[in-house]
Amino acid sequence: MSDHKKVTLGMLYRSFAGVGAVLFGGGYAMLPLLEREVVERRKWYTHQEMSDLYALAQVIPGVIAVNTAILVGHRYRGAIGATIAALGMISAPTVVMITLATSYATVTKWTLFTRLFDGLRPSVAGLLLAVAIRMIQRGCKSRWEYGIATAACIAAAGSLLGPLGLILSGIAIGIIWHLWAKRQATKMEMPQ
Amino acid sequence: MIYLQLAYVFFKIGLFTIGGGMAMLPLIHEEMTAREWMTNDEFLDVLAISEMTPGPMVVNAATFVGYRISGIPGSLVATLSLILPSLLIVCLIGALWQRHRNDKVSLRILSIVRPVIAGMVLAAATKLLIASVFPLGGRGIEFLAGHTFDWRSVAIFVTVFIATWRFRANPLIALACGGAVGIVLMG
Incomplete structure (x- = not known):
């Protein structure tokens, strides 16, 4: 745990304002940026903690990107830190949206935007694939874990379960495993 | 009072949105159209704008609706x-999580959830790749059922992947380059 590190409110705001400003297209696109800012640049979280953070952000009500900011802010600076980090995350989107709200009809027909986004989509896919491979390398140490990752990938790709369903299933399996392991342990202790 | 109503509706959406905004689109759609805060077309436009601007879709919708109803104060309230x-x-739960994150049960749960997340991210990358390489009704080579094959997307994807995977390039610079190439090549 590195909670004692000096993390100022200004740092929290700037970090998440930066991530929020370039957050294009859904919660997953955030991961490469978050990894860069929170893990590699600020060193607030390890890679593994970031994966846990992301899982937790999905099971809490609310917007995943904002939840992530809130969790990081809360860990270092409590309720105020959580608020500041969340405000950072929504700053850029709010300003852009207010600007667009008056002239939105013309923007949807602006081809420059469409082209920009056509270039961004495969870029995000490339960034995400790199993140996914790193996550698999770190999160999977045994054949079991590779199996779980494969099953989750197939279920998600085939839209058999949404992200929340998948994570809750993972939590349920973890609890069952824990209870089973505890029972095995008490059995071993019992005299024959 | 309109501010209270805005606050109530978006607090409710925030509370019941679990697992990402896309899962809650039907609820948001219903809340917006039933109150006549947005027409169906405006809702689709906000979705399209959300794809093109930074920020989560639900946040963008809140700002947009708030602004349409009572200007900048409205958008901030929403x-x-x-x-x-x-x-x-x-x-409320943060302190609890910090205290129990190293318990045996938490560690066991996390060791299952970590590969699950990794698999999910891999699936998301694959889906995004397929959607950008085989766009529906694109201008490239006709492929299957109206989908076309777009070699430019493949080129951008491969370049960005190698740059960030092998050479640890800054994702922001990679995104900026990808977007710039899109503006030049896509059209």
Whole structure:
């Protein structure tokens, strides 16, 4: 745990304002940026903690990107830190949206935007694939874990379960495993 | 009072949005159209704008609706009400999580959830790749059922992947380059 590190409110705001400003297209696109800012640049979280953070952000009500900011802010600076980090995350989107709200009809027909986004989509896919491979390398140490990752990938790709369903299933399996392991342990202790 | 109503509706959406905004699109759609805060077309436009601008879709919708109803104060009320439930919940359970994160049961749960997340991210990358390489009704080579094959997307994807995977390039620079190439090549 590195909670004692000096993390100022200004740092929290700037970090998440930066991530929020370039957050294009859904919660997953955030991961490469978050990894860069929170893990590699600020060193607030390890890679593994970031994966846990992301899982937790999905099971809490609310917007995943904002939840992530809130969790990081809360860990270092409590309720105020959580608020500041969340405000950072929504700053850029709010300003852009207010600007667009008056002239939105013309923007949807602006081809420059469409082209920009056509270039961004495969870029995000490339960034995400790199993140996914790193996550698999770190999160999977045994054949079991590779199996779980494969099953989750197939279920998600085939839209058999949404992200929340998948994570809750993972939590349920973890609890069952824990209870089973505890029972095995008490059995071993019992005299024959 | 309109501010209270905005606050109530977006607090409710924030509280019941679990697992990402896309899962809650039907609820948001119903709340917006039933109150005549947005027409069906405006809702689709906000979705399209959300794809093109930074930020989560639900946050963008809150800002947009708030602005349409009562200007900048309205957009701030709607957006802040949306994130309030998450803030309250994290402040309530945050301490609990910090205390129990190293318990045996937490560690076992996390060792299952980590590969699950990794698999999910891999699936998301694959889906995004397929959607950008085989766009529906694109201008490239006709492929299957109206989908076309777009070699430019493949080129951008491969370049960005190698740059970030092998050479650890800054994702922001990679995104900026990808977007710039899109503006030049796509059209």
